[in-house]
Amino acid sequence: MMESYDVAIIGGGSAGLAALKQLSNLGKQAILLEAGKQVGTKNISGGILYSKKPKTGRVYNVEDVYGPEFLKDAPVERKITQYMLHSTSRNKVFTMNLTAAHEYQANFGYSVLLNRLNAWFARHAGESAERQGGGIVSGVHVRSLSWQGDKTVVETDELEPFEAKAVIAADGVNSEVAEITGSRPKFTPEQLYQGVKVVVKLPEEIIEQRFGIGPDEGAAHLFAGDVTLNHIGGGFLYTNRDTLSVGAVYHYDSLMDRPAEPYTLVNALLKNPMVAEFVKDEVAIKEEIDKNLPKEEQLRVRFAVSKLIKTWNELRDVWYSPAARKKLVEAGKYKTEEEIKARLDSVQNELANKYHTKFVTDYVELEYSAKLVPDGKRCAMKKPYFKNVLFVGDAAGRGVFIGPRIEGLNVGIDDAVRAANAVARAIDRNNFGPQYMGEYYSQLIEESPYTRDMKEIDKDYVKIFLDAARDVPKDIIGQRYGMVFRLMSSGTLRGLAVGFANILGYDKLLPLVESEDTYVQVPVELAEKMGRPIQATYEPTLPTVAQRVARLKYDDDRISHIKVLDSKSQFMKKMVTLCPTSCYSMEGGDVTLQHEACIECGTCAKETEWRHPRGEKGVIYQYG
Numbered sequence: 001m002m003e004s005y006d007v008a009i010i011g012g013g014s015a016g017l018a019a020l021k022q023l024s025n026l027g028k029q030a031i032l033l034e035a036g037k038q039v040g041t042k043n044i045s046g047g048i049l050y051s052k053k054p055k056t057g058r059v060y061n062v063e064d065v066y067g068p069e070f071l072k073d074a075p076v077e078r079k080i081t082q083y084m085l086h087s088t089s090r091n092k093v094f095t096m097n098l099t100a101a102h103e104y105q106a107n108f109g110y111s112v113l114l115n116r117l118n119a120w121f122a123r124h125a126g127e128s129a130e131r132q133g134g135g136i137v138s139g140v141h142v143r144s145l146s147w148q149g150d151k152t153v154v155e156t157d158e159l160e161p162f163e164a165k166a167v168i169a170a171d172g173v174n175s176e177v178a179e180i181t182g183s184r185p186k187f188t189p190e191q192l193y194q195g196v197k198v199v200v201k202l203p204e205e206i207i208e209q210r211f212g213i214g215p216d217e218g219a220a221h222l223f224a225g226d227v228t229l230n231h232i233g234g235g236f237l238y239t240n241r242d243t244l245s246v247g248a249v250y251h252y253d254s255l256m257d258r259p260a261e262p263y264t265l266v267n268a269l270l271k272n273p274m275v276a277e278f279v280k281d282e283v284a285i286k287e288e289i290d291k292n293l294p295k296e297e298q299l300r301v302r303f304a305v306s307k308l309i310k311t312w313n314e315l316r317d318v319w320y321s322p323a324a325r326k327k328l329v330e331a332g333k334y335k336t337e338e339e340i341k342a343r344l345d346s347v348q349n350e351l352a353n354k355y356h357t358k359f360v361t362d363y364v365e366l367e368y369s370a371k372l373v374p375d376g377k378r379c380a381m382k383k384p385y386f387k388n389v390l391f392v393g394d395a396a397g398r399g400v401f402i403g404p405r406i407e408g409l410n411v412g413i414d415d416a417v418r419a420a421n422a423v424a425r426a427i428d429r430n431n432f433g434p435q436y437m438g439e440y441y442s443q444l445i446e447e448s449p450y451t452r453d454m455k456e457i458d459k460d461y462v463k464i465f466l467d468a469a470r471d472v473p474k475d476i477i478g479q480r481y482g483m484v485f486r487l488m489s490s491g492t493l494r495g496l497a498v499g500f501a502n503i504l505g506y507d508k509l510l511p512l513v514e515s516e517d518t519y520v521q522v523p524v525e526l527a528e529k530m531g532r533p534i535q536a537t538y539e540p541t542l543p544t545v546a547q548r549v550a551r552l553k554y555d556d557d558r559i560s561h562i563k564v565l566d567s568k569s570q571f572m573k574k575m576v577t578l579c580p581t582s583c584y585s586m587e588g589g590d591v592t593l594q595h596e597a598c599i600e601c602g603t604c605a606k607e608t609e610w611r612h613p614r615g616e617k618g619v620i621y622q623y624g
């Protein structure tokens with residue numbers, strides 16, 4: 001007899017984990033299967049995790065799912081208290097304070113790193129699930145679903161097949177469950193963004209001084225203008241506790257029109273003088289070892305320098321962190337905090353004087369990552385279920401992407417609670433039929449204020465932008481936008497204009513609103529005419545893509561999880577440029593793939609036979 005569970009959840013991102021926790025909160029049994037060796041190693045985000053309080057209707061927030069423990073104990077980074085939008089042109093920057101937009105209908109927004117946060121979610125959801133006879137199994141890749149009567153048989157690459165009465169598909173933007181079930185076609189470039197991000201190291205108190213924030217505060221900086229290299233989208237920089245998340249999110253179709261290597265877009269951001277000054281730090285550069293020295297002596301010096309630089313980095317992190325300083329003194333490792341500083345200085349002196357190590361201004365990149373992001377306005381599934389399978393989060397194409405507003409995490413958590421509630425009701429009635437469970441879930445999703453945000457313009461949100469741009473002379477933003485601006489600035493006319501726009505619908509409006517004009521030309525104009533000049537004090541040393549890949553951790557799989565279908569197609573030729581880790585190259589007239597460096601972003605999925613790697617295999621993100 002096959003093993004049997006009430007519910008199988010496929011995918012352990014923030015959405016799948018929330019579904020597991022909610023089902024356990026409701027006393028239901030569920031098992032979650034995650035491909036990564038550990039939960040959190042396959043997930044990336046910008047990312048700000050929001051908790052929202054909409055004007056009408058309710059959403060299910062992270063603290064509703066995980067309880068007060070979340071605010072007390074979860075490894076979130078910083079509560080974002082400043083939210084700035086910068087228009088850039090060369091060395092000029094024009095800044096608008098959009099903190100009101102960030103705070104709009106929000107209880108809070110924390111910067112987060114998903115490796116840590118999803119691991120915390122997994123601990124809490126997993127423990128609750130075990131009490132109901134379920135749990136989390138990581139390192140398992142689901143490869144097929146089939147139906148025997150009203151039960152679903154789940155097959156994986158690693159385990160014996162088992163049965164489930166209901167399935168929640170939380171397997172992300174490149175959902176294989178969607179493909180297996182034929183519930184929706186693969187997303188098209190018009191429906192997607194490509195997000196590329198680097199995590200930069202910066203000690204805690206330096207972040208606070210540089211961004212003008214307190215120990216419990218954080219800053220978000222958004223960028224448009226020439227940093228976009230004429231593409232539709234923009235850059236972001238969020239402060240974490242002792243790192244920064246710096247990234248670029250671009251319309252995939254804009255990149256298809258004029259292919260650009262994804263890393264060049266992040267590099268353009270890092271080279272911007274304002275960003276360069278934000279990320280800079282003191283970096284130790286090893287001196288070349290004298291090749292005339294005996295081999296053993298060269299080895300000894302190399303080892304001593306590496307060890308000292310490691311100690312210097314660790315002590316520096318401690319010195320710039322009040323909690324870490326206190327901990328070392330309390331543990332009796334140092335008598336006073338000043339002693340830590342004295343030790344740090346002595347290590348630095350030894351490195352400089354004995355080993356000729358140089359200390360220069362540069363920036364320190366820790367991790368490079370990329371993923372596709374679905375634009376809910378364009379691709380949210382109209383019918384987010386198939387038989388007894390409910391789709392949530394990125395797998396369902398859901399997310400709120402409006403101007404600088406990027407919300408996938410909170411939307412996925414809200415979906416997950418609604419899916420879990422629908423499944424729990426089905427378990428109580430022992431009715432998993434699409435009319436009873438799927439339709440009910442559809443109805444719950446339709447009631448979500450996030451669904452409204454994916455369909456309609458919110459005039460109060462628009463007003464915040466207009467207020468922030470109040471002092472901008474209208475002639476700067478061009479006649480067309482000046483007229484719209486004047487129309488929208490009047491309270492009564494704004495209501496009418498937004499009402500009219502909503503009748504037209506997002507489909508017709510989006511090409512106008514999300515255009516090169518709004519992301520590139522107008523910001524450049526603003527920066528040129530009203531921006532302040534910023535001079536970078538150094539030039540960041542940008543790693544090559546090969547260096548970025550070399551820093552990533554992988555569990556290599558000999559077998560490729562991607563199969564090229566037509567090596568001569570125009571789409572595949574563009575992948576040579578658009579793959580963020582340069583896995584594709586041209587040989588003669590054919591596109592060839594070397595899958596080893598793949599970071600599973602999904603950019604090439606549309607015209608390939610694309611699977612996630614087998615359980616535990618592939619990229620292992622340390623930050624996410």
Ligand SMILES: Cc1cc2nc3c(=O)[nH]c(=O)nc-3n(C[C@H](O)[C@H](O)[C@H](O)COP(=O)(O)OP(=O)(O)OC[C@H]3O[C@@H](n4cnc5c(N)ncnc54)[C@H](O)[C@@H]3O)c2cc1C
Binds near residue numbers: 034036172173395410
């Ligand atoms: C650069 C960038 C910036 C972003 N910024 C923000 C932001 O600031 N705020 C915000 O709210 N959102 C942001 N987002 C979006 C947000 O990160 C996503 O919406 C969210 O992480 C999606 O969560 P998910 O659980 O739906 O999917 P995922 O996190 O993709 O999880 C899917 C999981 O399923 C697993 N899986 C897939 N297939 C299988 C299978 N067959 N078997 C087993 N396991 C499988 C995967 O390993 C993965 O762990 C950003 C995204 C990017 C890329």
Ligand code: SF4
Binds near residue numbers: 595601
């Ligand atoms: S091979 Fe495809 S999925 Fe892998 S990193 Fe490149 S574009 Fe992304």
